[in-house]
Amino acid sequence: MILLDGKKVAQDMRTEIREEVDLLKTRFGRPPGLAVILVGQDPASQVYVRNKERACAEAGILSMPFHLPETTSQNELEGLIQRLNRDVTVDGILLQLPLPAGLDSQHCLELIDPGKDVDGFHPVNVGKLTLGLPGFRSCTPAGVMELLRRYNLSPACKKAVVVGRSNIVGKPLALMLGQTGICANATVTLCHSGTADLCAECREADFLFVAVGRP
Structure with missing residues (x-):
């Protein structure tokens, strides 16, 4: 069994x-700006944002946090998104999800300049x-794909099963695994709540990726 050490890979990447x-x-006379x-005080989101700020500091990227109250309209x-789109010192924009009730997250994601959409959620980047x-x-x-490359684990010509069809993890991962290129070229099965026999699909997998948010 091979242990994939994500923390070590992340640290190596930040150094690079x-x-x-x-x-x-x-x-250019300045660091990249992120x-x-x-919006709001969601505890999990606050942890994610702190981790992103720490990673930026280690990588030398300028972090620009915008913490807005839950009452933001x-x-x-x-x-704010439109101002950041126009700001030439901002190279990337991350909108932490989920947003508080009453805010249209999809519309906000589509409002981000695709050239600054470092999360890859804009329809233009999804299309690409x-x-x-x-x-x-x-x-x-x-x-996930970087881990496969770093450990020289190729799913090419093998069956890769992805469990979960979210727009954030499952669907894009299935697309990446099925494309041509290094550590790709897999035959991909995307499983979800409508899959008839999930256990059978998982047993047949050479590579199994689970992205459902719970055991």
Whole structure:
């Protein structure tokens, strides 16, 4: 059995990224800027945002946190996104989900400039993923693919089963696994709540990826 050490890979990547950031700072006179929008006080979201800010600091990226109250209106949130789209010092925008009740998360995601949509949630970037074109990729599936590459585990010509069809993990991961390229070219089965015999599908898998949020 091979233990895939995600923490070590993440640390190695942050070190590598910091070297790239230093080159960018020399070339452009500033570090890349990442704006992170958090609306409300959701405990899990606060942890995620703190982790992102810590990762930015380690990689040399300028973190720009925007913590908004739960009473923030749709117009106020949209206005902030539009300002960040226009800000040339902001290279990436992350909108932390879920948003409080009453806010339209999908509309806000579609409002983000696709060129700054580092989460890969904008329909333009989802379309590029589907077509196999360069673009931002959803972070968790991209991390899974990076683990496969770093450990030289190729699902090519093998059956990969993905359990869960969320837009954030399951669907994009299935697309990535099925594309041409290094550590891809898998025959992919996407399972979900409508799968007739989930146990049978999992038993037949050479690679099994579970993204359902619970055991």
